[in-house]
Amino acid sequence: MPSSAPERTLVLWCPDWPVRAAAAEAGAPRDAEIAVIEKGFVAACSAAARAAGVRRGLRIREAQSRCATLVVLPANPAADARRFEPVLVALEAGIPTVQVVRPGVVVIRAQGPTRYFGGEQAAAEAALGLLADAGVPEARAGIADGPFAAEQAARTADPATRVRLVPPGGSAAFLAPLPVSLIGLPQVTAVLAKLGIRSLGAFAALDADQVRDRFGPEGEAAHRVAQGLDPRRLVPRVKPKEYARQVNFEPPLDRVDQIAFALRQPAEALLDGLAADRLVLTGLLVELTADDGGGHARTWLHPRSFTPLDVIDRVRWQLQGAGLAAPVTSVRLVPDSVDLAASHEEGLWGGGPDERIHHALSRVQSLLGHEAVLTAQVGGGRLVADRRVLAPWGERRAPARPADRPWPGRLPGFSPATVFEDRPEVRLVDPAGVSVSVDERGLPSGPPAGFTAPDGGHAAITAWAGPWPVEERWWDPQGARSLSRMQIAADDGSAWLVCFEDGGWWAEARYD
Amino acid sequence: MPFSALPSEDRAETVQQLQARIRAMQATGLGARTLPTHPAVAPLLPGGALKAGAAYSVPGSPALAMLLLAGPGAAGGWCGVVGMPELGIEAAAGLGVDLDRLVLVPRPGEQWLSVTAQVAEVLPLVVVKPPRAASAGETARLASRLRQRGATLVVLGTWPQAEAVLEVESSDWTGIGTGTGYLAGRDAVVAVTSRQIRTRHRLRMRDDGWGLDSVVPTDLEPSLLEEEATRAVLRA
Numbered sequence: 001m002p003s004s005a006p007e008r009t010l011v012l013w014c015p016d017w018p019v020r021a022a023a024a025e026a027g028a029p030r031d032a033e034i035a036v037i038e039k040g041f042v043a044a045c046s047a048a049a050r051a052a053g054v055r056r057g058l059r060i061r062e063a064q065s066r067c068a069t070l071v072v073l074p075a076n077p078a079a080d081a082r083r084f085e086p087v088l089v090a091l092e093a094g095i096p097t098v099q100v101v102r103p104g105v106v107v108i109r110a111q112g113p114t115r116y117f118g119g120e121q122a123a124a125e126a127a128l129g130l131l132a133d134a135g136v137p138e139a140r141a142g143i144a145d146g147p148f149a150a151e152q153a154a155r156t157a158d159p160a161t162r163v164r165l166v167p168p169g170g171s172a173a174f175l176a177p178l179p180v181s182l183i184g185l186p187q188v189t190a191v192l193a194k195l196g197i198r199s200l201g202a203f204a205a206l207d208a209d210q211v212r213d214r215f216g217p218e219g220e221a222a223h224r225v226a227q228g229l230d231p232r233r234l235v236p237r238v239k240p241k242e243y244a245r246q247v248n249f250e251p252p253l254d255r256v257d258q259i260a261f262a263l264r265q266p267a268e269a270l271l272d273g274l275a276a277d278r279l280v281l282t283g284l285l286v287e288l289t290a291d292d293g294g295g296h297a298r299t300w301l302h303p304r305s306f307t308p309l310d311v312i313d314r315v316r317w318q319l320q321g322a323g324l325a326a327p328v329t330s331v332r333l334v335p336d337s338v339d340l341a342a343s344h345e346e347g348l349w350g351g352g353p354d355e356r357i358h359h360a361l362s363r364v365q366s367l368l369g370h371e372a373v374l375t376a377q378v379g380g381g382r383l384v385a386d387r388r389v390l391a392p393w394g395e396r397r398a399p400a401r402p403a404d405r406p407w408p409g410r411l412p413g414f415s416p417a418t419v420f421e422d423r424p425e426v427r428l429v430d431p432a433g434v435s436v437s438v439d440e441r442g443l444p445s446g447p448p449a450g451f452t453a454p455d456g457g458h459a460a461i462t463a464w465a466g467p468w469p470v471e472e473r474w475w476d477p478q479g480a481r482s483l484s485r486m487q488i489a490a491d492d493g494s495a496w497l498v499c500f501e502d503g504g505w506w507a508e509a510r511y512d
Numbered sequence: 513m514p515f516s517a518l519p520s521e522d523r524a525e526t527v528q529q530l531q532a533r534i535r536a537m538q539a540t541g542l543g544a545r546t547l548p549t550h551p552a553v554a555p556l557l558p559g560g561a562l563k564a565g566a567a568y569s570v571p572g573s574p575a576l577a578m579l580l581l582a583g584p585g586a587a588g589g590w591c592g593v594v595g596m597p598e599l600g601i602e603a604a605a606g607l608g609v610d611l612d613r614l615v616l617v618p619r620p621g622e623q624w625l626s627v628t629a630q631v632a633e634v635l636p637l638v639v640v641k642p643p644r645a646a647s648a649g650e651t652a653r654l655a656s657r658l659r660q661r662g663a664t665l666v667v668l669g670t671w672p673q674a675e676a677v678l679e680v681e682s683s684d685w686t687g688i689g690t691g692t693g694y695l696a697g698r699d700a701v702v703a704v705t706s707r708q709i710r711t712r713h714r715l716r717m718r719d720d721g722w723g724l725d726s727v728v729p730t731d732l733e734p735s736l737l738e739e740e741a742t743r744a745v746l747r748a
Contacts, residue, residue, distance in 0.1 A: 367623065
């Protein structure tokens, strides 16, 4: 037996919340026939779809056969939660201690609001009023002993009054006629159905010891819920803090230095807010809004943690690179990732050597621009230029093509010391002085004997190898590439990797 | 001809020559700090290692400059490369350079000297390719800054007051024929000029597998001389 009776609980239920959220995400009208699908089954459906015979748990095809105009949307729990957040904030403005069971269902300890609003009915109506102001006028409220009974009361509330009160101690009687499947344990329910137990009341009448022996601890908990002795306690959520800062410019500003100056104080306020909670900023999202409705958003990472000056530098670089056509009306600074300040503390004798390096390189960055200081990685690919992946100092950039794949067709042997970026043109001639070409079968028209370097110098070829064909991404019209590569060694001691593409030669890399 | 078979005046002369040479190769200052140096290039350099605070000039061969970079880079040190947008990253990685600690400033433009000075302030080794020749005053200022911070500069070009100038005199490529094979190795003759003394070394680079470069110094003229000289000095 529970040590204490379940407390009075107010549950607010927003009907078909996943449908609402999915419709808003997809831009579909809310009163259309909508079904939200999870793992191939209908997880939720709109009232119109329900009227057409669509039910939870149907297969997509079955649901579509019942309602030909059904709009099928994928389940998106993140969007559900995100869309519910403003509703919660509006509710918390009137009733501070709320617990979210899932997006669309809120549990509140009824005691406080009851006393404040002068009665359970008045408290429920006040809560519904808050939700209606937040744009959910169809929400229902239920008050009963324990969250389970209160949620069932909200779900069975009369659509006209939208409130259902179950008197204290009346939860067991209220739950008794409801179907046993509501306990949400399909395996237990299936066994109970075979035993002829279809209502919660019949389940509650079973002996508690026998239920525990047959169904284990979770069956025992469900049994107590069915008896109206819901053992769950409410844990009010901790309201998340808002750290983001927005600055609006009236009139709009078009000069970078003006905007940077206006951001100094908000940037400090943002970092101070984080510092008060012993956090430091490691990733920052900067959103720019322009007067013509255009905008630019980008996330900046920091190898250590942002200072106010770093924040302003990032905004400045973003403004320079964004290419906005109109003056800026607002800048929003949103913390994208934060870290505990304890792991970023400076040592007793100042920062380590890496700290100094970072400061010096940041100075170079503010002198030349963010993209001027780079770190490199080896990526995947067949051409040597593809295998070089560069990222601005302080950012992590994962190579689009991982290097640890086989990449058949890449060259073995030496890696070249110089990799050209701009594909400089070169010339290869055979002993007769005729330009060498590579035919469809990948054979050279003659042995290459003379070489003209990109700088115009001539040399005789002493050794050569290839040509090797590279046939890449033939299925992709933009990325398709078909060329032949050759290695040549010239008599001036230089060695080159040259490519034949579209009837001409260009130098890919140089070895010496 | 063995050393002992030489006439005595020739012997004395040889000993003198060799001693002069040892002096040239020995460090001039006391306690000159050195950087970790790739074993292949260590015998080429005066003092047997990269000297902290010194400048080395490598006109014309990015591969040789990368070999100088490889020593500190493979030992986990930070390295900077200024003004080389076409640096072969994979070759550096193949020589064991820690790419997380390799900082590139590919296009410093007209500000290359101040960028080099700022980077050299914090990084122990900086490779720079000057877009134009620097004036004597500028290089002197940078040189004093390098000495002060103990940073080593490798210049892809000429540099006044370089500790050593390394040039590739000739190179033969191995593994490649006429339409057969692939570039698998290089035998280069490297001329090192340090304090008016020019020595020539043979440097052999081999690729033994996919991407891994192994560098074996062979047939080094000064090392032979050094050995002889040490013996002669001991005997004298």
